[in-house]
Amino acid sequence: MKAPTTWMSGNEAIALGAYEAGVHVASGYPGTPSTEIMENLSRYEGVYTEWAPNEKVALEVAIGASFAGGRALATMKHVGVNVAADPLFTASYTGGRGGLVIISADDPEMHSSQNEQDNRNYAFAAKVPMLEPSEPAEAKEYLKIAYQLSEELDTPVFLRITTRIAHVKGIVEKGERAATPISPDIEKMPGKFVMLPANARKRRVAVEERLEKCKEIAETASFNTVEKGDTTRGFITSGVSYLYVKEAFPDAAVLKLGMCWPLPEKMIRQFSESVDELVIVEELDPFLETHIKAMGIACRGKEIIPNQGELNTAIVRRALEPGSGGEIFETPELPMRPPNMCAGCPHRGIFFNLSRMKLFVSGDIGCYTLGFLPPLSAMDSTVCMGAAVPIAHGMVKALGEGSHDKVVSVLGDSTFIHSGITGLINTVYNDSAATLIILDNRITAMTGQQHNPTSGANIKGEAANAIDLEALCRAVGVKHVYVVDPHDVPETRKVLKEAIALEEPSVVISRAPCVLLPELKEKTPVSYFTNQDNCVGCMSCIRLGCPAISWIPFAEGEAERRGYKKKQKGLSKIDEIQCNDCGQCASLCKFNAITRGEG
Amino acid sequence: MKNQGNILFSGVGGQGILLASEITAYSLLAAGFDAKKSEVHGMAQRGGSVTAQLRYGSKVYSPLIEPGKADILVAFEMMEAARYLPYLHRGSQVIVNTQKILPPAVATGQAVYPENVLDLLKEREISVVKVDALELAREVGEVRTVNVVMVGAMSAFLPIDPSVCIEVIEQRVPERFRQVNLQAFAAGQKASQ
Numbered sequence: 001m002k003a004p005t006t007w008m009s010g011n012e013a014i015a016l017g018a019y020e021a022g023v024h025v026a027s028g029y030p031g032t033p034s035t036e037i038m039e040n041l042s043r044y045e046g047v048y049t050e051w052a053p054n055e056k057v058a059l060e061v062a063i064g065a066s067f068a069g070g071r072a073l074a075t076m077k078h079v080g081v082n083v084a085a086d087p088l089f090t091a092s093y094t095g096g097r098g099g100l101v102i103i104s105a106d107d108p109e110m111h112s113s114q115n116e117q118d119n120r121n122y123a124f125a126a127k128v129p130m131l132e133p134s135e136p137a138e139a140k141e142y143l144k145i146a147y148q149l150s151e152e153l154d155t156p157v158f159l160r161i162t163t164r165i166a167h168v169k170g171i172v173e174k175g176e177r178a179a180t181p182i183s184p185d186i187e188k189m190p191g192k193f194v195m196l197p198a199n200a201r202k203r204r205v206a207v208e209e210r211l212e213k214c215k216e217i218a219e220t221a222s223f224n225t226v227e228k229g230d231t232t233r234g235f236i237t238s239g240v241s242y243l244y245v246k247e248a249f250p251d252a253a254v255l256k257l258g259m260c261w262p263l264p265e266k267m268i269r270q271f272s273e274s275v276d277e278l279v280i281v282e283e284l285d286p287f288l289e290t291h292i293k294a295m296g297i298a299c300r301g302k303e304i305i306p307n308q309g310e311l312n313t314a315i316v317r318r319a320l321e322p323g324s325g326g327e328i329f330e331t332p333e334l335p336m337r338p339p340n341m342c343a344g345c346p347h348r349g350i351f352f353n354l355s356r357m358k359l360f361v362s363g364d365i366g367c368y369t370l371g372f373l374p375p376l377s378a379m380d381s382t383v384c385m386g387a388a389v390p391i392a393h394g395m396v397k398a399l400g401e402g403s404h405d406k407v408v409s410v411l412g413d414s415t416f417i418h419s420g421i422t423g424l425i426n427t428v429y430n431d432s433a434a435t436l437i438i439l440d441n442r443i444t445a446m447t448g449q450q451h452n453p454t455s456g457a458n459i460k461g462e463a464a465n466a467i468d469l470e471a472l473c474r475a476v477g478v479k480h481v482y483v484v485d486p487h488d489v490p491e492t493r494k495v496l497k498e499a500i501a502l503e504e505p506s507v508v509i510s511r512a513p514c515v516l517l518p519e520l521k522e523k524t525p526v527s528y529f530t531n532q533d534n535c536v537g538c539m540s541c542i543r544l545g546c547p548a549i550s551w552i553p554f555a556e557g558e559a560e561r562r563g564y565k566k567k568q569k570g571l572s573k574i575d576e577i578q579c580n581d582c583g584q585c586a587s588l589c590k591f592n593a594i595t596r597g598e599g
Numbered sequence: 600m601k602n603q604g605n606i607l608f609s610g611v612g613g614q615g616i617l618l619a620s621e622i623t624a625y626s627l628l629a630a631g632f633d634a635k636k637s638e639v640h641g642m643a644q645r646g647g648s649v650t651a652q653l654r655y656g657s658k659v660y661s662p663l664i665e666p667g668k669a670d671i672l673v674a675f676e677m678m679e680a681a682r683y684l685p686y687l688h689r690g691s692q693v694i695v696n697t698q699k700i701l702p703p704a705v706a707t708g709q710a711v712y713p714e715n716v717l718d719l720l721k722e723r724e725i726s727v728v729k730v731d732a733l734e735l736a737r738e739v740g741e742v743r744t745v746n747v748v749m750v751g752a753m754s755a756f757l758p759i760d761p762s763v764c765i766e767v768i769e770q771r772v773p774e775r776f777r778q779v780n781l782q783a784f785a786a787g788q789k790a791s792q
Binding site (some may be wrong): 336 | 611612624625628633634635636637638639640645646647648659660661662663665666667678679681682684685687688689701702703704705706707708709710711712713716719723742
């Protein structure tokens, strides 16, 4: 039997690669599909790991570690690079001392993201080399190459992965942790590290020289390879797209680019001359295609390969050979099964209330974005992390005086610390009064239970300093800070109404732990039950949209036969296996039809 | 022995599809195959329709199963068997848990759960094995072993000896759950005979 530890996900492989590469310091912010890199890396001895409050901080921490001569890693999802873009573009000028690698985990198809931006564009824009593996084994190998390149060329290096590398498992070889070429110490290098204009202009020149040198390396490096084959149609491809090309056209000549920026022009030119027809296969933007066409090389790309969503073998095959691949059955029409907040989720109580308050709900990124879905349908905008608060402020300013009670903003504890706090400071400073609701469930939930600065534990689960959210809000000048238990739905409504009516900034902290917290999952099973004798079929509990509560419709005449009022259309039923004992349904039931008991 | 294949696992987030696909994958790896598995985390996992895709062979490139190319579908819920019809072909083998989990629109009375949903498969010459995995899991004393019951039911269609799967469960499942999972596997095996 093969050693099972060598079959691992791309994210596990990157963590292993970081350990083997001798990384000293790694900082990241959770975001699908990048999260498991840091989670796994935190379990290795000898690597300092942390969750940063946001991606900008994570990258800045990594830059600091590199300045001190350590090997440094920053991990984030694709949209996280937007947050980290400010230090990124200047770190490109400074370079570092120890190797500095940034993981950009992109999410084509938006499995768990608000957009599907193609972060290869950042490599071009920031003039930073980018390696692009196609599978877990390569992800590990390329990370090690990234550190060598970073130190040889004095540049940050991107490793770009996508969901189908991060969350794909494949066979990976284990190696040994390497001794790094330098050990951390202080060495002042002001001409390189202090980017005031006079220094920056000099570094600007170094950036271009470095890119030229990197291009030369790319011409002969092991990560850019020509696979000989049928030259009637040759492919240039990178990342996971390479795998689809190999499956669809196993005999074709392929130039596989392990580095998608900068490009090896001579190699590409030579390859294009060796084939009759050149096709570029890449997900999302025509990145390779644009730059290859700019070299004056004829090729086909986005005219046949979609520029939206993920690719797969069938898409690549059919793009070139329409109708090939055999019969495909149609998707049958079935009721949709969208994701939903868990049974017992504290967010549900808040969104149930908001759905009945006729407000514009300025939302944010997290599990609670699911408040958008029916039957709650209580989220009216979601743009990016932290945007909830300034968007509400901007709306109130545009709507004019007396409109502060028409808009609320909602975000989670982790999101508030990530970038919501600056929005709240603006609300106080520039004086608007839209209420902010912080959904404090003690954890970064959507990405799978990561600790954050409010949860009292660090990445390893050890005790850490915890930010006091109430004190923080008061410190920035919010005079009205409320704390509510969202499971008591009617009481929460009263507090929300009071806060929203105020003409000064207010914050309502909705505090109840995520039901997926391990310590809650282990609790004695207690559940709520429907007392069917008392249920009048009013559907109050059904409207919560809790997955543990179902509507059992009566058949013709069944209501009378079972002794209910003739007009009653059915009953509610609570599934005690799914119930997580939150009691929101019981707090809404006016007929004593829901009670709590031992399961 | 078939030297390559595509196995699709479908169900509802939280049903333990990931563990089922892991046990299957490790069994195939133990038998000397290359294998790749693809899954999706994050928002996609919150009670929605989920899949794990497993491909094995002497060398696997793509981690994704092409539409029309899944040889086996292990569906943890009735409707989630029909939803992935485009991945199947005539002659595909489906192992389906007859459990119904109501999606929100059905639970709130806005839509009805489709009747005879498996006919969609049978009409297209797809072979269907039905397993009441929830009941079997109850019988072994742990409702959370639905996933391993399903692996047991599927194991007859894998190109490997079931003893390999049993070895993998013995090695990979924590001790306090090991016995009940081995029973669940055996119950699944029996159910698909």
